Amino acid sequence: MPAEKRPHGARGPLLRAAARIAALALGAAGLAWLLWPAASAHLAERIGSSARVSTPDQPTFAANAATDGGSLMTASERAAALALWQERAARAKAALEGYRKATMYPFSSRPAAENADQLYPNRPVTEDRPLNNGSDEADPSIRILTSQSRVFVASGEDVVFMIAARDRDGNRLPLEVTNARATGLANAANASPQSVAMHFNDQGQAGDAEANDGTQSSVLLPAQTTLAAFDGTIRVELAFRAGERTGQHIFDVVYSPQPPALWAGPFKDSLEAGSLVLRVPIDVRQAGRYIINARVDDASGHAFALATFNDELETGTKEVALTVFGKLIRDAKPSFPLTVRDVDGYLLREQGHPDRALMPRLPGVVRTTASYSLNSFSDTEWQSDERTRYLTEYGKDLDDAQRQLAALNAGR
16 A cells, blocks of 8 residues: 555656646546646546537538428438437536536645545555566565655655565565665766665664564665765665575665755644635745645544645745635535644656655644534635636537437427
């Protein structure tokens, strides 16, 4: 159940566009939600593609039903035209309703169910794969279990790595790490990468949770090594012996040596314009577009919302507002008080790799809100000029199909 995905290298056009457009996640999770207006357009295009059917290959009577009432059609032609326009009407209605439901809440305040991969960002990233000897030859008789506590690492944070071996029946195999190094991968900003030796142990120390349990562990704190000033991907390469076989494994982390901004005070909550607004001051050291995510749970600990800030910030102390939309609260009916937890933020870089400079993460609960009445929140759907335009266009598609059907039925 990895909470963070491994880095993919160079950033694609979506992230470059996100740096220029006000705002995920989509549906997914991931970077599409950074394109707030653009994501809406993409969603509209995707939904609408099934509603708008090209007409050149359709019979002429289908396009003329509203003008001649179908009076010149044979019974079989009218039946075919009715089937066609009934299908179009159904698709247009589905597109209209689908888009309306998908955009009831703003992109900055989404249900937790849409962002399952982002709800627990501080859980270790685990893998279970066959032993690899370094030449892409897998041995399925030996399973290698690995874990790293995080992928994205801010200045002052550490990463715990673990590795263990099991046979095909799940029995523990002796494993010894014979060599391990952490190396900063060269890029435009790091022409001369550094490399440091790492030491794995099974003695219940230096990152190892339990002595003599067959799991070898090590901890990397880049700020205390020669990698302290490195900015980019750090690769940890292991050589090991599992039972009678030798193998290799690679871990990657993305390190930011200097935080672009720091948290400058506690979170506060208030009821504003029918929504719950979370505010926190930050000390911005580098101007640019910032992405900040906060997870919101109800009083029982059930995750129900992801609140996101996505906007340009100038240098200086700024107050950032994250909104839990009123209608989302009304629809989800969470029990109060709410808890705000596991907050992370970063400066989105317009060019180069890595694509972000990380703020220190805020793990765990950072705010328990006041108790509010559900009725104090607005039940109104989110509105924007773009949403109105798309709803209007989808409405026109449905109206047109319904007119065609009415004309065909009138001409019976």
